[in-house]
Amino acid sequence: MTDNSDRTTTPRRAFLAGTAGTAVLGTAGAATGADDHRNEAERTNDKRRAGRQDREIASWKPTAHDLTMDDCHRLRVWERTTAADPDEAVIFVHGMTYGALPMFDPPVAEDFGWLRYAADQGLAAFAPDMRGYGDTELPAEFRSQPEANAPPLSFEREALDLLEVTRWLREDCGFDRIHYVGLSGGTWRGRAVYALGEPDYATVTLAGGSFDTLEVGTDPDGPAYLPHTREEFVEAWTGEIPTDADLDRWIGGDEYTADEVLDAVWKAIVESNQAIEDEPETIINPLVVQDREYHPEQITDPTFVVRPSSDETISRAGALNLYDAVGAEDDRKQYAEIAGGTHFMFLERKREEFFDAVNHFQDQY
Numbered sequence: 001m002t003d004n005s006d007r008t009t010t011p012r013r014a015f016l017a018g019t020a021g022t023a024v025l026g027t028a029g030a031a032t033g034a035d036d037h038r039n040e041a042e043r044t045n046d047k048r049r050a051g052r053q054d055r056e057i058a059s060w061k062p063t064a065h066d067l068t069m070d071d072c073h074r075l076r077v078w079e080r081t082t083a084a085d086p087d088e089a090v091i092f093v094h095g096m097t098y099g100a101l102p103m104f105d106p107p108v109a110e111d112f113g114w115l116r117y118a119a120d121q122g123l124a125a126f127a128p129d130m131r132g133y134g135d136t137e138l139p140a141e142f143r144s145q146p147e148a149n150a151p152p153l154s155f156e157r158e159a160l161d162l163l164e165v166t167r168w169l170r171e172d173c174g175f176d177r178i179h180y181v182g183l184s185g186g187t188w189r190g191r192a193v194y195a196l197g198e199p200d201y202a203t204v205t206l207a208g209g210s211f212d213t214l215e216v217g218t219d220p221d222g223p224a225y226l227p228h229t230r231e232e233f234v235e236a237w238t239g240e241i242p243t244d245a246d247l248d249r250w251i252g253g254d255e256y257t258a259d260e261v262l263d264a265v266w267k268a269i270v271e272s273n274q275a276i277e278d279e280p281e282t283i284i285n286p287l288v289v290q291d292r293e294y295h296p297e298q299i300t301d302p303t304f305v306v307r308p309s310s311d312e313t314i315s316r317a318g319a320l321n322l323y324d325a326v327g328a329e330d331d332r333k334q335y336a337e338i339a340g341g342t343h344f345m346f347l348e349r350k351r352e353e354f355f356d357a358v359n360h361f362q363d364q365y
Contacts, residue, residue, distance in 0.1 A: 155294060194294075206306070
């Protein structure tokens with residue numbers, strides 16, 4: 001474990017949709033056995049992308065842990081902890097397209113972001129970059145053009161990684177109580193975790209997720225990923241804000257302009273292994289294969305299903321279907337809608353109302 005001491009037209013469905021060891025930051029690499037079949041330009045692009053993993057961690061980023069999965073893939077896990085000796089941990093799992101830091105800890109301000117909020121409540125807050133996202137080791141298939149490979153990612157592989165992160169937190173870090181917060185695509189990952197293991201989370205939060213009303217997963221024959229531009233990022237977010245709303249007020253409130261928040265979130269997105277360096281302002285949007293349904297009935301721990309009221313990505317019907325399908329007893333699950341937020345509410349003016357609702361649920365158990 002190594003620490004950094006600062007202790008579309010992307011389809012909407014793409015947007016949503018062992019023993020761990022340790023690795024020194026920036027040393028993990030991916031297999032390049034297909035180099036003999038690539039032209040010189042492709043090999044040069046490979047070297048550029050691989051070189052990104054050797055750079056130092058930016059000072060604005062939180063504590064970093066690198067875990068080696070059972071297949072030797074390096075997974076980056078970020079941490080914010082302010083309590084001297086926290087009793088409980090929380091795992092924040094991002095959705096599709098964007099990694100952990102832009103969603104949970106972007107460099108807007110010292111007190112901005114869900115990871116910082118959770119740490120201020122006395123929790124040890126952790127957020128993994130799933131494979132293909134953020135600063136986790138880039139899969140070898142993402143070193144070629146999108147059409148060159150089938151998607152290497154699946155909800156099953158991601159669930160196995162999350163079960164290993166959970167084991168690390170429980171057995172190596174000593175946390176008996178661990179909360180799970182899945183955001184958007186992280187709700188599908190949470191369902192797969194429960195289908196493949198018994199994580200025994202203290203609580204489960206499924207934020208911005210649905211069941212049986214939205215198709216997820218991609219064509220298993222490819223492409224492996226989609227290019228995703230800054231313009232598409234801005235449109236995915238601001239396109240959900242009511243046309244008569246003040247953009248600065250809706251996103252930044254009294255503290256920030258909309259551009260200040262958008263710029264900081266994009267900075268966190270693009271300053272990672274997802275950046276396509278020969279295509280400015282463009283990142284890799286990983287595509288994930290869904291091998292089976294991963295029914296929510298497997299989730300029997302206390303569960304909170306929460307939806308922003310202006311979320312145009314997740315319908316109310318889909319979110320209620322998810323709540324109804326969760327396997328927890330009725331007195332151990334809750335549903336709530338928070339008014340005045342889009343699918344990106346956790347980055348908007350009313351974010352702390354969203355955070356407070358989740359924290360209140362976690363405190364009940």
